[in-house]
Amino acid sequence: MLVIEREASHGKAVLDALGDTVELVSVRSISKALALLRDNRFEGVYVDASQLSAARWVGMIIQAEEILDAIADGVAVVDPDLRIIWANPEFVSFTSGPDSTVGTRFYQAFAESEILGPEPCPFTTAVATRSPSSTVLKIRNNRYLKVTVTPVFDARHVLTHLIALTREITDEAQQQLKVNAIAQAGDELADLTPEELSEMGAEERTDLLKYNIARHMKDLMGLDFMEIRLLDRGSGRLIPLLTEGMTPLAAGRELLAGKEGQGVTGLVAATGQSYLCPDTTKDPFYIEGAENARSSLTVPLVYHGNVIGTLNVESPHPDSFDDRDRQFLEIYGRNVASALNTLELLQAEKASTASASVQAISREVALPLDDVITDAVTVLDRYAGHDEDVIARLRHLLYRAREIRGIIQKVGSTIAPPPANRVATPPAARLAGARILVVDADEAIRRSAHHLLGIQGAVVETARDAREAVALARQESYSAALADIRLPDMDGYAIYKRLREVRPETPVILMTGFGYDPTHSIVKARQEGLQTVLYKPFRSDRLMEAVEQALHIQTNRAEADPPDLQPEPAPRPES
Structure with missing residues (x-):
């Protein structure tokens, strides 16, 4: 006889009398009663009148088994000790077999199982939170189950059992993996x-x-x-x-x-x-x-x-x-x-770092190279018509001094060449190919011109006074020349006229500090055709505008003049 005693029984005398004639098996849990009824044969079930509602609930559970057996998800009833007391066929199909399901602890029913999370143990979490908790369980043959555990409590808030709903999510899990x-x-x-x-x-x-x-x-x-x-x-x-x-x-x-x-x-x-x-x-x-x-x-x-x-x-x-x-x-x-x-x-x-290093080196050697070039040009200018061997050597010295700048840039490009997979074409330098002569006694101005014009692709050479500038212009053709109006040996109007006499095709830009022009050089030069004036200390954008304007004027003039009026640049010796 199976006796269900969920609470203290009022029929103790009846049970004592029954105990003399039949073997009594007492349980306090409906879930355990169901498990015993499945696994053992009983002649009858005794339920106290006060527990009839529970008995009717058992009947409903038994009737619902047919529905639970038919659903696609696996369902298992687990007692507080995590032993499986009932499972539908779908749930059993996930386990090692029918013989190792009912009566077995939940995780032991699955061969080679591994909890993937997010919850390390949904049973513990479900009981603690009194709400459903889910996790993913990996079982044999690389199958994945989503296990959702719901706790069930009685009227006294005592845990009676847990419902484990399992659904196969192998396709979803493998896709996510x-x-x-x-x-x-x-x-x-x-x-x-x-x-x-x-x-x-x-x-x-x-x-x-x-x-x-x-x-x-x-x-x-x-x-x-x-x-x-x-x-x-x-x-x-x-x-x-x-x-x-x-x-x-x-x-x-x-x-x-x-x-x-x-x-x-x-x-x-x-x-x-x-x-x-x-x-x-x-x-x-x-x-x-x-x-x-x-x-x-x-x-x-x-x-x-x-x-x-x-x-x-x-x-x-x-x-x-x-x-x-x-x-x-x-x-x-x-x-x-x-x-x-x-x-x-x-x-x-890497290329930017190499470029910065190359620019730093170029800035440091720019003025010393200019000194070498201007000194060589000055000697060459004075020595014209004398020993041809000395003149050839001076020209070679000039060529090699100017070549040093190109060598520095070439070495810089080999330090960090553009990547083989580069598909975007970098923008062209605004002054690429232009040769600019800058004449100023102030070393800071000459150094700044090297930097600002050099990063835009121009080849820059500088002179400290008008004498050096005129000597350079005799030996080399420039795209544009920038000259200060207060040089040690000439005013702005005089240097403007001398440069135009030596290189009439080269546009000249006069520079002045804060508009100061005591000899009215700019006014007189404008009457001779001066187009552009640059005020110092100049900003990079104003400098670029002035040079580009001068180059534009030069281009228009070259297109208008016959080819035979264009001066030929001085020849360079072979290295």
């Missing part, structure tokens, strides 16, 4: 240690990036045929960076970002939208990439909202890719774009 793996792989693409950064050049870092991309594609996505192209915004060209398994024709094919005639890759680059091609033989945009490819997937490489390239993968089988693959590839594509940008920034930082 793959997303996490791809994201982690992407984070590692440009993750270099300080030692690696110091030891590896731009080309080596790019090669490492390409190697990691190819490895991740094969290991994580099982892909052997892929292509990455970078977009040159200036020309719209899609420049190959990485090709694996593509035909030589496809790897060397010229493609542009465009919606027509540029294949799927050009379309994706132009629209910024991924393109899934389930059957290449029926797709109007597809152009052969991998030999005998039957399906392809192409995603844009996007960084900060801008398309910087494309990532294309192909398969010899039709319908090899779906929306899930597209999601994976788009995630990885964002990481590839970020890694490419990181490498570009690293190289730009």
